Amino acid sequence: MAFSEVIKVQEFDCADSVLLEFVKSSDTERLFRGQGDSTWGLAPSVCRDRHTSFFLESVVDERFPDGPKVFNEIVNLSNFLNACDRSGLRVSGDSHMLRHALENLVIPNSESRHVDPIKYSGRWPGNDRSILQFMAQAQHHGVSTRLLDWSKSPVVAIYFAIEQLIRQFDQEASAGDLCVSKVRELITDQKLAVFSLDIKSVNAYREQFTVVNVPGFTSVNLAAQQGVFTVMQGHETSELDMLQNKHLLHLFTKYTFPIRLVPELYEKCSLLGVNAATMYPGYDGAAKMCRQEVLIADLRQKLLNLNET
Structure with missing residues (x-):
């Protein structure tokens, strides 16, 4: 069954609308997870x-x-x-x-x-x-573990959706697979997504999954990213995708937005203090931000070139 048939989905076509909606929906009873492809499930890295x-x-x-x-x-x-x-x-x-x-x-x-x-x-x-x-x-x-990363901040989730997408572009470019037709295909067909998880009723589903809060000193990155985790209980590895559990689907909302909004959203996230340098405090984060700036500029140019053809 398609996600759109069982999960509430909101689609956005404007960067300001994305941020406005997420800021409105930001509260202590919701968690957020960004993904570079809206078709991906909610499976942890061990899967x-x-x-x-x-x-x-x-x-x-x-x-x-x-x-x-x-x-x-x-x-x-x-x-x-x-x-x-x-x-x-x-x-x-x-x-x-x-x-x-x-x-x-x-x-x-x-x-x-x-x-x-x-x-x-x-x-x-x-x-x-x-x-x-x-x-x-x-x-x-x-x-790799069976914990699934979330954030208390929707802006952080937007940033990570963007980070995953530009990492995908970088990997395909390095492999020589990012020709003009491939870029056009990605930009036309692929969307990014941010999932929100309503945790107000989490105790009613403790037999299905648990929300795991850990101290900020666990990792400097975790503290910066306002990180929280979920872990599925009573399931084998092949069953850890939360979207495959019909009892949980009403807890999610999926927000999607097209690739063409990425350069603008990246800049707005950075202005709000969310970028690689702040999400990964230290020299590695600074270097990561330098690389991402180049990739975002390259994506912006590709989008302009496609608009002119």
């Missing part, structure tokens, strides 16, 4: 990770088909923790429970018993705060 070990897949028990994916996620988290230790870096949520869970492949539960996440993959990662906090830190540094 897009294709690097599950061939060895793991070859020895998987047919009774537990999701086991290798969960095992791979836990191993990646364990490797990140060990790398932090070797580098003398602070581990967010560090606790005996966290280290015991990762080292022994167990999930702590409310009854102080340990559950095997390979056999009972739907129970991973559980609700232990130290594990969720550490997963949030790992994800913000590039480790």
